[in-house]
Amino acid sequence: MELSIDTASEMASLALSREGVLQAEVTWRCRRNHTVELLPTIDRLLAQAGVTKGELTAVFACTGPGMYTGLRVGVSTAQGLAYALKLPVVGIGRLELDAYQHAAFPGRIVAVHRAGRGELAWAAYRSRPWREVTAPRLDWPADVVRKVRGAALFCGEVNDELAAMVAEATGGRAVVASPAASVRRAAVLGELGWRRLAAGEGRGPGALRVVYLRPPAIGPQTR
Numbered sequence: 001m002e003l004s005i006d007t008a009s010e011m012a013s014l015a016l017s018r019e020g021v022l023q024a025e026v027t028w029r030c031r032r033n034h035t036v037e038l039l040p041t042i043d044r045l046l047a048q049a050g051v052t053k054g055e056l057t058a059v060f061a062c063t064g065p066g067m068y069t070g071l072r073v074g075v076s077t078a079q080g081l082a083y084a085l086k087l088p089v090v091g092i093g094r095l096e097l098d099a100y101q102h103a104a105f106p107g108r109i110v111a112v113h114r115a116g117r118g119e120l121a122w123a124a125y126r127s128r129p130w131r132e133v134t135a136p137r138l139d140w141p142a143d144v145v146r147k148v149r150g151a152a153l154f155c156g157e158v159n160d161e162l163a164a165m166v167a168e169a170t171g172g173r174a175v176v177a178s179p180a181a182s183v184r185r186a187a188v189l190g191e192l193g194w195r196r197l198a199a200g201e202g203r204g205p206g207a208l209r210v211v212y213l214r215p216p217a218i219g220p221q222t223r
């Protein structure tokens with residue numbers, strides 16, 4: 001049984017899977033309370049599923065970019081469990097998880113999230129086979145739209161202003177995923193994490209690292 005932990009934003013999510021197939025999941029608005037809420041919620045999820053920590057075989061974690069404190073809590077919890085239980089870990093970035101939910105789309109899948117200071121964190125992917133075509137980076141919204149030409153699907157944190165910019169710049173060739181379809185769920189992390197683990201990409205907990213596209217500022221929360 002694998003445990004997936006996603007704390008990259010105010011919407012936290014946990015999942016239990018068996019060889020990538022979802023067994024139990026909880027997603028909730030954690031806001032900025034990851035430190036207080038994460039461990040008790042893991043315990044409740046395990047109890048509700050009738051699973052003990054000793055039955056876990058791997059831990060998958062979202063590595064960001066995203067909320068500084070949330071990510072640190074999630075990644076350190078994944079590391080602590082993996083160290084204590086001698087489990088392999090797989091870390092997967094937030095933008096890839098946002099995009100992987102739309103892997104059936106035939107063109108480029110562009111995942112974005114608001115990174116503060118008016119910038120967007122973004123990356124692009126393609127399926128068949130699943131692969132990264134543009135590595136995660138920071139850009140101004142207009143530059144993101146300019147760099148993405150032709151048929152594409154935008155997902156993640158796409159507000160009305162960005163959606164209008166995408167429609168105008170691409171002449172309607174790009175589409176925007178609905179907000180409901182862009183909620184990141186730990187079930188997706190479980191599925192993709194299992195694929196990576198089965199391919200031999202599991203690592204020791206010390207290899208798990210938070211992804212920062214901008215050095216964290218001094219203070220309790222950065223993005």
